[in-house]
Amino acid sequence: MAFALTPEGEREVDELLTRYPERRASLLPVLWLCQRQNGWISSEVVDYVSQRLDLSTATVRGVVTFYTMFFEEPVGENVVWVCRTLSCDLRGGKAIQDHLENKLGCTAGHTSSDGKFTLLKAECLAACGQAPMVQINDRYYENLDVEILDRIIEAHVTRGAEAAADEFSTHATFGAPSKAPISTAPPPPSPEAVRLASQPPPAPEPVGDES
């Protein structure tokens, strides 16, 4: 079945076209609009976009396949990206992935059998100071441990993505975030340090040596 944007989406495309001196430059934003409506970039979406922007389907598909965030096949109701690049891995990224695989019953790269979650491994999501973290749909969830992760996943199932995001998702923060997952000895006083987005003063329980 042919794909078409909603009338509101069409108006957004018209507005996007005014932002650039060349029609083609609105390709990425238009693909985003389509993916938000359709869930993924199907062949029908590619046909629609190529007609709307006067581009060949090969050109559009070439762009779609270049970028990791455009889905080339259907995904679950929610998409969970687990960051596994070094900063997150130093703070438990693998533990977060292992826990999600157990909880959702699927390995990374797959969708849970109920269709609720697609689990994907991500490369660095630029939230390294708040590791470990995941991105669910278009929101970030940071400073994770498995308990808070469970609550976030449950919230998505029982109350929906929007309510979960309202309660748990994070922006870059100033001062104390909602929780500090890593308990450590208190830091030495450093009055001159201007401390920004970070954890609250840690609780005085040293982490044991596991090496």
Add this chain to the structure above:
Amino acid sequence: MSNPTKPLLTARYGIAESWKIANAERAGAYQVAKRALTSIEPAKLKDEVKNANIRGRGGAGFPAGVKWGFLNPGPNDQVYLVINADESEPGTFKDRSIMDLDPHRLIEGAIISCYAIGSHVAYIYVRGELASSVTRLEDAIADARKAGYLGARPFGVDHEIEIHVHTGAGAYICGEETALLNSLEGRRGEPRLKPPFPAVKGVFGMPTIVNNVETIAVVPDVIDMGGDAWSALSRLPADGGVRLYGVSGHVRNPGLFEAPVGITMRELIYDYAGGMLAGRPLKAVIPGGSSTPVLDPRRLVDAPGEDQPLHAWHGKSEIDVPMGVDTYRALGTMLGTCCAIVMDDTVNMVEACRNLMRFYKHESCGQCTPCREGTGWLVDVLNNLCAGRGKPEDVDLLVDISNNMMGNTICAFADGTAMPLLGFVQKFRDEFIDAAHNGLPSDVRHDHSVRREVEKVA
């Protein structure tokens, strides 16, 4: 020790709902832009930026004022300002804080910069993952337009300025400035051959200045204080001002800090970030994003000659050299984005190297053969070493592959892959040789220091 300075870049971070225009304006937002557009000549603004010695905050450290000086538009040319918010370098998380917590500082900087370089349109290219930052920026732009700071006559001055947010869709390479321009034009994000450089022929074939978010965000302070005064906040010559430092990994207080240019890595880790997690020893630190070769605190600066740039630190640890673009280059690494990844003694360097090389394999755009194939081969060889299928010669093979990648590609991605690999092998060669003989223990991983806490195991 650090010189305490009044926060500048982060001055408004702590205000409640700092991203809203009314709150930002109560704390001084847009005052400098108003003054700049109504009472300062563009050429004077450019001079101040040049005098400020802003070394580009995106990682390459190129002087922003010099870059602006490359512009020489023809009579029919439209000049574009493109702000690079494709923050994706592993370890780096500073630009997001500006967009989330003080978007009006970025917009104010963009207004002044557009006026200074004669541009009427700025695009802010934000990586696709940062959807919530995009929302804050778009709201902030709409409010600035409503207030009369953007549009046909910003602050009543006859110099139209529009700012548009353009969202990427997941590709590290789009942080490379010409790849970003291709992506902005609706193409695959593949870097372009240079020359022509963007200042001559950039987006839509027009003269274009591409600057990092933080570079543009410091412009209001530079104009407010004057370039020389702002530059003098730094502890180093020809590398001015203050900047955002990030720390991630095995420290007590990971996060962002504002400090003068030229603090040392030791200060950053122990004074700002609270020291090592659980008091463990520092094994290695990647100073400014994953493409910058690793520092080993056991290694001492070897600069006995008085004419050597690092002579003042001869015999001191690598982490006691001031963090500057030129000092770090002399040290054989790069300052990069100034966001450090700190590793304690539980981390295996072969495994850490493999983690990062997997990143580069995933993110290579595939345009040039040495990079597309080389990144894959590096991962294959590292996988063999880690799995116990390696040979001691494989360590030299890694070096050989890297040497054949560097300088043989269109953009700096291949160099940014090979340099950190060579750093790991050079500084931790015994661990690579050991892996070649014995493989890695089956339970090797990076998160021993925190794992019980993350997994909530009693």
